[in-house]
Amino acid sequence: MAKMVPLPSRGMVPERDIGKAPILEATHLGIEFGGLKAVDDFDLTVGRTEIAGLIGPNGAGKTTVFNLLTKVYQPTSGTVLLDGKDTHGMSAIQVNKAGIARTFQNIRLFNNLTVEDNVKIGMHNHIKYNTISGILRLPKYWIEENRAHEKALSLLEIFDMQHLAEHKAGSLPYGAQRRLEIVRALATEPKLLLLDEPAAGMNPSETAELMDNIRKIRDTFNIAILLIEHDMRLVMGICEGIAVLNYGKIIAKGSPEEIQNNQTVIEAYLGKKKEG
Amino acid sequence: MKQAKMNRTTRSNLITYLMVIAFFVIFQILIATGNVSSLLKGQLVPICAYVVMAISLNLVVGVSGELSLGHAGFMSAGAFSGIVAAGYLQTMMESETLVLLIAMIIGGIVAAAAGVIVGVPILRLSGDYLAIVTLAFGQIIKSIVENLYVGYDANGLQFSMVKNTLELGEGGKMLITGPMGANGMATISTFTMGFVLIMVCLFVIFNLVNSKSGRAIMALRDNKIAAQSVGISSSKYKLLAFVVSAAMAGMAGVLFALNFTTVVASKFDFNTSILILVFVVLGGLGNMRGSIIAAALLTVLPELLRSFADYRMLVYAIFLILMMLATNNPKLKGFLQSISAKIKGAVGKGGEANG
Ligand SMILES: Nc1ncnc2c1ncn2[C@@H]1O[C@H](COP(=O)(O)OP(=O)(O)OP(=O)(O)O)[C@@H](O)[C@H]1O
Ligand SMILES: [Mg+2]
Numbered sequence: 001m002a003k004m005v006p007l008p009s010r011g012m013v014p015e016r017d018i019g020k021a022p023i024l025e026a027t028h029l030g031i032e033f034g035g036l037k038a039v040d041d042f043d044l045t046v047g048r049t050e051i052a053g054l055i056g057p058n059g060a061g062k063t064t065v066f067n068l069l070t071k072v073y074q075p076t077s078g079t080v081l082l083d084g085k086d087t088h089g090m091s092a093i094q095v096n097k098a099g100i101a102r103t104f105q106n107i108r109l110f111n112n113l114t115v116e117d118n119v120k121i122g123m124h125n126h127i128k129y130n131t132i133s134g135i136l137r138l139p140k141y142w143i144e145e146n147r148a149h150e151k152a153l154s155l156l157e158i159f160d161m162q163h164l165a166e167h168k169a170g171s172l173p174y175g176a177q178r179r180l181e182i183v184r185a186l187a188t189e190p191k192l193l194l195l196d197e198p199a200a201g202m203n204p205s206e207t208a209e210l211m212d213n214i215r216k217i218r219d220t221f222n223i224a225i226l227l228i229e230h231d232m233r234l235v236m237g238i239c240e241g242i243a244v245l246n247y248g249k250i251i252a253k254g255s256p257e258e259i260q261n262n263q264t265v266i267e268a269y270l271g272k273k274k275e276g
Numbered sequence: 277m278k279q280a281k282m283n284r285t286t287r288s289n290l291i292t293y294l295m296v297i298a299f300f301v302i303f304q305i306l307i308a309t310g311n312v313s314s315l316l317k318g319q320l321v322p323i324c325a326y327v328v329m330a331i332s333l334n335l336v337v338g339v340s341g342e343l344s345l346g347h348a349g350f351m352s353a354g355a356f357s358g359i360v361a362a363g364y365l366q367t368m369m370e371s372e373t374l375v376l377l378i379a380m381i382i383g384g385i386v387a388a389a390a391g392v393i394v395g396v397p398i399l400r401l402s403g404d405y406l407a408i409v410t411l412a413f414g415q416i417i418k419s420i421v422e423n424l425y426v427g428y429d430a431n432g433l434q435f436s437m438v439k440n441t442l443e444l445g446e447g448g449k450m451l452i453t454g455p456m457g458a459n460g461m462a463t464i465s466t467f468t469m470g471f472v473l474i475m476v477c478l479f480v481i482f483n484l485v486n487s488k489s490g491r492a493i494m495a496l497r498d499n500k501i502a503a504q505s506v507g508i509s510s511s512k513y514k515l516l517a518f519v520v521s522a523a524m525a526g527m528a529g530v531l532f533a534l535n536f537t538t539v540v541a542s543k544f545d546f547n548t549s550i551l552i553l554v555f556v557v558l559g560g561l562g563n564m565r566g567s568i569i570a571a572a573l574l575t576v577l578p579e580l581l582r583s584f585a586d587y588r589m590l591v592y593a594i595f596l597i598l599m600m601l602a603t604n605n606p607k608l609k610g611f612l613q614s615i616s617a618k619i620k621g622a623v624g625k626g627g628e629a630n631g
Contacts (some may be wrong), residue, residue, distance in 0.1 A: 093504050113491070130485070135479075138604070
C-alpha cells in the first residue's frame with residue numbers, strides 16, 4: 001500500500017503522485033436541498049493515480065458528492081478543480097469531456113440496447129464521423145465503426161464479458177450490469193473514474209474479483225479512481241486514501257489503518273456495522 | 277474483418293426493404309394487367325404518404341422516445357409549400373417528375389425549418405412538454421393556412437394573410453385561397469415517387485439508427501442522465517431526430533397533396549396526427565416494418581369496407597382492437613411468437629441459439 005503524503009495545499013495523495021498535480025481538488029463544496037445541507041464544506045484531494053474511498057452511513061451525502069462532481073447538481077458553494085481546471089459552470093456533458101466518468105448506485109444502463117452498443121455509446125465523443133457520413137455510410141463510417149467494435153470488445157475483455165456483446169443490457173444479471181457500467185464509463189477515456197457502490201449486490205467471490213479488476217483498471221489506464229462502498233473489506237483492501245462523510249460533513253480522512261482506528265469514525269459508522 | 281457477419285438488425289432491415297419492393301412490384305404488375313380496382317389505385321399514393329408519416333413519427337416516438345401530437349402539422353407545412361412550389365414551377369418546367377421532386381424537397385425544407393422552430397426551445401427543457409407544444413403547433417399551422425392567400429402572375433409569387441388582397445395580373449392564378457384551401461392543382465404525384473420516398477426515408481432512418489448519432493438518440497431515450505454522463509448532448513440529438521422526422525413528414529405532405537386537385541388544411545388536423553400515432557403504436561414502437569404494415573392496412577381498410585356501408589366503422593374498430601391485442605397482449609404475443617418460431621423451425625433455419 002502506498003504511503004500517503006500531505007500536499008502544500010490541504011490534501012493528501014499517494015507518495016508516487018506527489019510530483020504531479022492532483023487530478024481532483026474539491027474545496028468547500030456544498031449543496032442545499034430546501035434548507036437541508038446534504039453536503040457541507042466538503043474538501044477532497046485525489047492523486048493522479050490514486051484509488052480513493054468515500055465512505056459513511058446511509059444518507060450521509062456520498063452519492064450527492066458524486067452528483068456534484070459530475071454536475072448532475074450544480075453546487076451551491078465551493079469549487080472543483082479537475083486536473084487543475086475549474087469546472088465551475090460546466091454541464092454534465094462538459095465535465096465528462098473534461099475527464100470524469102462515473103457509475104450509478106441505481107444502475108443506469110441503456111437497457112434496450114446491446115452490451116456492445118452500451119460501450120460504444122460510452123465511446124461517443126471518440127468516434128470521429130458525423131451524422132451525414134453515418135447515413136450515407138461513407139468510408140469514414142466503416143473505418144470508425146470497425147475500430148469502435150474492436151475497442152468495445154477489448155474493453156469488455158477487462159471483465160471477461162466479450163461473449164455477452166450481443167445481449168440486451170437489461171437482460172444481464174445484476175453483477176454483470178454493474179461491471180458493464182464500469183466498462184461504459186471507461187469507454188469515455190476518463191482521467192478520474194467515480195464508482196458508486198460497485199460491489200453492491202455482489203457475492204464475496206465476485207467482490208474479490210472486482211477488487212483485482214479495479215486495481216488492474218488503475219494500472220492499465222493510469223487513472224485515478226474514487227469509489228463509494230459499504231463493503232469494508234473492499235474499501236480497506238484497495239483504497240489508499242479514505243474520506244469519511246457523516247451528515248454531509250467530512251469527519252475523518254486518512255489511510256485505511258488511520259480510518260479503522262479513528263474513534264469518531266468507529267462511533268459514527270464502523271462501530272455500528274459490527275453491532276448490526 | 278468480422279463485419280461481414282450479418283447481424284440481426286441488418287437482416288431485419290433487409291427484410292423491410294424487400295417487403296416494400298415486393299409490394300411495389302406486385303402492384304405494378306397488377307396495375308399493368310388491369311387487376312387493380314380504380315378505388316384501390318386511388319389509394320396507392322395516400323398509402324405511400326401515410327407509410328412515410330408513420331415511419332417518420334416512429335423515429336420520434338419509438339426511437340427518440342418523445343411524444344409528438346402534431347405530426348400532421350409538418351405534413352401540412354410541407355403540403356402547402358409544395359403546392360405553391362409546384363404551381364409556380366409548372367409555369368416554367370416541362371417535366372412533372374422534376375416539378376414533383378423539387379416541390380417535395382422544398383416541402384421537406386419548410387417542414388424541417390418548422391421542426392427547428394418548434395424543437396429548439398422545447399427539446400432544451402427536460403420534461404414532457406413536446407406533446408403539448410406539438411399539439412398546439414398542429415392547430416397553429418392549420419390556422420395559418422386557413423388565413424393564407426397565395427397566387428402568382430407575371431410578376432411572380434404573391435402572398436397575403438387574413439384577407440385576400442391579391443390583385444393578380446393577366447394569366448395569374450390563385451394557389452391557396454384561405455379557408456378554401458388549394459384548388460385546381462395538377463395531380464402529378466405518382467405511385468413510383470411514393471415508393472422512392474418510402475425507400476429513401478427507410479434508408480435514412482435505418483442508417484441513422486445504426487450509427488453513432490442513432491445510438492446517442494436511443495441512449496437518451498433509455499436513460500438521459502446516463503447518456504449525459506458519457507458526454508452526449510441531449511438537445512442536439514433529440515433535435516436531430518425531431519427535425520429529420522419533420523422533413524420526412526413535409527415530403528410526405530407534398531406527395532399526398534399533389535395527388536389531389538383540391539386540398540384543405542383540415543385534412544391535416546389533430547385527428548390525422550392521432551391516426552398516424554395509432555399506426556405507430558399498433559405497429560410497435562421503434563418497429564419500422566410494423567409501422568409500414570399498420571399504415572398500409574389501416575389506410576386501405578376503410579376504403580375496402582365501403583361495401584359494408586353502415587357496418588364499416590364497426591368492422592374497422594374491431595380490426596383495430598384485434599390488431600392492438602395482437603401487438604400488445606403478452607399472451608397473444610407469445611402465441612404469435614411461438615407460431616413464427618414453429619414456422620422458422622419448419623423452414624429449417626434453426627432457432628437462433630443465443631449462448
Ligand atoms: N435531489 C434531492 N432532493 C432532496 N434531497 C436529496 C436529493 N438528493 C439527495 N438528497 C438528500 O441528501 C441526503 C444524502 O443523500 P445521498 O444519496 O447522497 O446519501 P448516500 O450517502 O449516498 O447514502 P447511501 O449510502 O444510502 O447511498 C439524503 O438525506 C437525501 O435524502
Ligand atoms: Mg448513495
